[in-house]
Amino acid sequence: MTGDHLSTIFSALSDPTRRAILARLASGETSVSELARPFSLRAPTITKHLKVLEHAGLVRRSRQAQRRPCRLEAAPLKEVTEWLEQYRQFWTRSMSRLDNYLAAMEPEGKKKHARKKRN
Amino acid sequence: MTGDHLSTIFSALSDPTRRAILARLASGETSVSELARPFSLRAPTITKHLKVLEHAGLVRRSRQAQRRPCRLEAAPLKEVTEWLEQYRQFWTRSMSRLDNYLAAMEPEGKKKHARKKRN
DNA sequence: CGGCTAATTAGCCATACGGTAAAATAAACC
DNA sequence: GGTTTATTTTACCGTATGGCTAATTAGCCG
Known part of the structure; x- marks a missing residue:
């Protein structure tokens, strides 16, 4: 991690799972477990990916009950x-x-x- | 490496040194040692970066005497x-x-x- | 409270990455 | 042939990454 913003974004986009997550979020907010399902990946893995996306500013998270839905942030x-x-x-x-x-x-x-x- | 083409490209772009190399190549072909100079990086490091860029299809290399100049490939x-x-x-x-x-x-x-x- | 579901944290593992120095190649030149 | 210059190859090192399981936190509901 270089601290460079653009590098962080490109790095976040360099994983196919994360791009698939973005594609999924393009059609609306979703929870972590819903995101995990189609990828046959465990929830913690998705959490990690979401953190990367969030850190790159590509995703924003909110809170409703136990769920932490994610929204696409395209800036x-x-x-x-x-x-x-x-x-x-x-x-x-x-x-x-x-x-x-x-x-x-x-x-x-x-x-x-x-x-x-x-x- | 996932074998995914787009991932390879994004990954190649996720390093600031490599983006700087591309920026430099945008103004014309250059050799490895010329590329190394402004970055205060050793030649082998640049060679590695060039391999990454080449593998992503972002750079093409030719040959003239001992030099292997690089050209930007924007596809x-x-x-x-x-x-x-x-x-x-x-x-x-x-x-x-x-x-x-x-x-x-x-x-x-x-x-x-x-x-x-x-x- | 106790249990249930959703999500995160913590720890582990294997592999990839960016850098280095030192040795090996390649091609010109004397 | 030997030297010099340009580049690559070959280890090696520390750190980051992507995945897992197991344990923990957060919030609902009966």
């Missing part, structure tokens, strides 16, 4: 797409040598009096 | 954005309860101006 996913935007040009254009050159010219800049290439 | 990043698209509605809309309900109604569908949910 970190937005951060990820914003990070990815930086590289979009590398797959939308044809990856020519010229494209790479242009990419190098505009390293991080947002609009930066962009005469041509209005982004 | 996997496209896959990631496509996976993320599935969740875009969760941060673009206001996350109301109704939105969640609608999201549940339209699980995987593309545009399909919702006649009645023809699925």
Whole structure:
């Protein structure tokens, strides 16, 4: 763990079980035991995964009776797409040598009096 | 390692050094030792990171003399954005309860101006 | 209270990861 | 051929991760 926020998010997303949990939560809140069922994993394992997701800000938990239902929190996913935007040009254009050159010219800049290439 | 492709990609992206390597490669090919310099990491460490990136399909390597320059390969990043698209509605809309309900109604569908949910 | 259900904590285990130093390869160059 | 430079391979180390079981806490209900 580097303390780096983006690393935490990517790391949380790097497990298929956790992505499946997110997919499940996309269709509504659920409890831990309901989440555990389809994965044939024990409850403590799911709890651990939820902690990872929660720590990454991808899940928020509430409380109702004994249950601690989880809700999807998508803000970190937005951060990820914003990070990815930086590289979009590398797959939308044809990856020519010229494209790479242009990419190098505009390293991080947002609009930066962009005469041509209005982004 | 789960064998899952997406997991491999996310895992590769979950390290800040590797993301920095990608950022560096976005401005052109480079050799291992040039990559190592700004990170104050030893060459073998960079080699390992490059292997991870290469295995995730994010980097391609060539050969010129003793150098093995690396080139950015962005296709996997496209896959990631496509996976993320599935969740875009969760941060673009206001996350109301109704939105969640609608999201549940339209699980995987593309545009399909919702006649009645023809699925 | 006592019991029941849901979830977490604690402890264990095997494996993976990020880093290192030292040795081995690869290719140029004198 | 021998030297130099670039990179990889080969151990090795400490820590993190994903899974488990068993024990513990939290909250309902009879």
